[in-house]
Structures are given as structure tokens and as C-alpha cells.
Amino acid sequence: MKRLNLLLLFATLTFTAYAQDTVKKATKIEKKQVEIACGECMFKMPGKGCDLAVRIDGTPYFVDGRKIDDFGDAHADDGFCNAIRKATVTGEIVDGRFKAKSVQLAETKKKEQPKSK
Template sequence: MKKTSLFILFTLLAYIVNAQETPAKTTKIEKKQVEIACGECMFKMDGKGCDLAVRIDGKPYFVDGRKIDDFGDAHADDGFCNAIRKATVTGEIVNGRFKAKSVQLVETKKTEKPKSK
């Protein structure tokens, strides 16, 4: 009885040790222009606060590696909680999240208000 129990135990341990995790699904993103904003406020993603997100090919992803306030006050008039901006990003999508290696905001041209006469 002891030999059988030991055999089963060692077989189970060997299976656990050799079991491989399912590889994470990844998609590499290289210098791609995307939309960037607050996931909850602007992209209507489920979350518990204001978190940075990017929208790649129409699908939003929360960002790991950068924070929403890394780019200024998120609640300013042009902040990520009030405006969707453009950025050029490099990184990879892993298990439904964007792992950022670089995020570079694309500056938009500001137009001057016409002078009143």
C-alpha cells in the first residue's frame, strides 16, 4: 500500500513539475500611432479609478509601465480624463493589457484665436 501511494505521489509531483503554463497571447506594437486617454472616463472601460489606456485598432487596453499623471494633470481641460489624444507607442499587448516600452504624445497644432476688431 505504501509503495502504491508513493508511486502515485511521485507521479503527481512529476506531472506538476513538468506541466507548462499556457503561453500568454502577445502582440508586438512598434511605433504605432494610437489614441490615448483615461480608460474609465473616455473609453468607458470598467475600472476603479482613472487609469491610462490606449485604443489600438479600435480596441482599448489599460497601460502598464506608464501612469495617467506622467503626462500632466489628467483632470485639466486637455488632460486624459477630458480629452482623447494621439500618441506613438511601442510595446506589446499581453493578456489584454498594453505593456508600454515607450509612449510619445503627438503634439497637435494649436490655432490662435482670431483677433477681435
């Protein structure tokens, strides 16, 4: 009986130690300027619809915590399915996804309308 208990204890400790080693650490992002757009349409990420994504240091990540239509119509001329925009973000990258705490879009320059005579 002691051997069985000892074996179970050893197996539990081994599993626990292994499980802790495989946990991925989160990468914190603090007020970083990134590109933001539709992951599928603009960043060519795999998916079945239009989902918000950010590109941080050249790598795209789907966003959790904000939706693509939170910033207006994604399919408008300047929407995320048709344009890559700039944003300042804070959050963390966990398991290949960006967990957004804040997303602040950069102002876009509006095209001047020609003056009528």
C-alpha cells in the same frame, strides 16, 4: 513506496505540462500609433478612478509603466479625461494590460487665436 513515488512524479509532470499550456503569450507592439486617454472617462472601461489606457486596434487596455498625470493635468481641457489623443507606443500586451516601454504623444494642433485689430 515505488508506486507512491511514481504517482507523485506523474502528478507533478501532468500539472507542469498543464500550467505551461495555460500561460498567455505576450503580444509585442512596436512603434504603433494608437489612441490614448483615460480608460474610465473616455473608453468607458470599468474602474474606480482615472487611469491611463490605450486603444489598440479597437480594444482598450490599461497601461502599466506610465501614469495618467505623466503627460500633464488629466482634467485640463485637452487632458486625458476630456480628450482622446494619439500616441506612438512600444511595449507588449500581457494578461489584458499594455506594458509600456515607450509612449510618445503626437503633437496636437493648437487653435489659432483671432488677430486683434
